[in-house]
Amino acid sequence: xxxxxxxxxxxxxxxxxxxxxxxxxxxxxxxxxxxxxxxxxxxxxxxxxxxxxxxxxxxxxxxxxxxxxxxxxxxxxxxxxxxxxxxxxxxxxxxxxxxxxxxxxxxxxx
Amino acid sequence: xxxxxxxxxxxxxxxxxxxxxxxxxxxxxxxxxxxxxxxxxxxxxxxxxxxxxxxxxxxxxxxxxxxxxxxxxxxxxxxxxxxxxxxxxxxxxxxxxxxxxxxxxxxxxxxxxx
Numbered sequence: 001x002x003x004x005x006x007x008x009x010x011x012x013x014x015x016x017x018x019x020x021x022x023x024x025x026x027x028x029x030x031x032x033x034x035x036x037x038x039x040x041x042x043x044x045x046x047x048x049x050x051x052x053x054x055x056x057x058x059x060x061x062x063x064x065x066x067x068x069x070x071x072x073x074x075x076x077x078x079x080x081x082x083x084x085x086x087x088x089x090x091x092x093x094x095x096x097x098x099x100x101x102x103x104x105x106x107x108x109x110x
Numbered sequence: 111x112x113x114x115x116x117x118x119x120x121x122x123x124x125x126x127x128x129x130x131x132x133x134x135x136x137x138x139x140x141x142x143x144x145x146x147x148x149x150x151x152x153x154x155x156x157x158x159x160x161x162x163x164x165x166x167x168x169x170x171x172x173x174x175x176x177x178x179x180x181x182x183x184x185x186x187x188x189x190x191x192x193x194x195x196x197x198x199x200x201x202x203x204x205x206x207x208x209x210x211x212x213x214x215x216x217x218x219x220x221x222x223x224x
Contacts, residue, residue: 032211032212034212034213036215042217042218043215043216044201044203046212046213046214049212087152087153091211098143100152100153100155101152102151102152
């Protein structure tokens with residue numbers, strides 16, 4: 001069964017303290033892995049798509065990496081405005097549906 | 111439009127009433143998804159449309175929930191005889207159909223059943 005697990009559930013960091021969020025997945029035939037950011041009261045906002053193991057993508061203080069079993073979202077020197085819930089989803093199998101993780105709530109303290 | 115549009119943005123209804131939630135996807139997007147998100151929770155899949163057909167309705171929680179899509183554009187999610195446990199944010203997303211195509215979300219409809 002296709003499955004996505006994100007850890008930790010919540011992460012509190014001081015401003016400038018770098019860390020990583022994890023997304024572990026089990027899917028038959030990965031077509032893509034997606035990272036989204038969700039702010040309170042808003043719909044998820046697309047960040048990255050990764051297609052194959054070894055791929056990396058960067059945007060400002062965020063860098064996403066992918067292996068055959070998991071993806072990491074690395075955040076470097078975060079700022080309070082990076083506080084949000086980060087969601088991971090995979091697309092695979094015989095259809096194009098998205099399988100979602102439960103998210104990691106990231107809180108950056110000034 | 112430029113993005114996914116959902117209406118209304120907020121809806122308060124009395125228990126037992128029917129409600130209709132609307133989603134206007136990005137023009138040309140053939141895939142459309144409905145999700146439910148309870149406060150502090152993750153995304154709960156409801157239904158997936160590919161064009162006008164719904165190959166996966168497995169997420170609809172009960173027969174009080176139904177959805178349709180016309181003309182590969184607008185979709186309507188209908189909840190009949192609403193219950194308090196239906197209170198949540200209902201999110202719609204759309205995408206191209208294909209490998210590795212990201213989905214774009216609307217801002218959601220916050221439904222409160224009183």
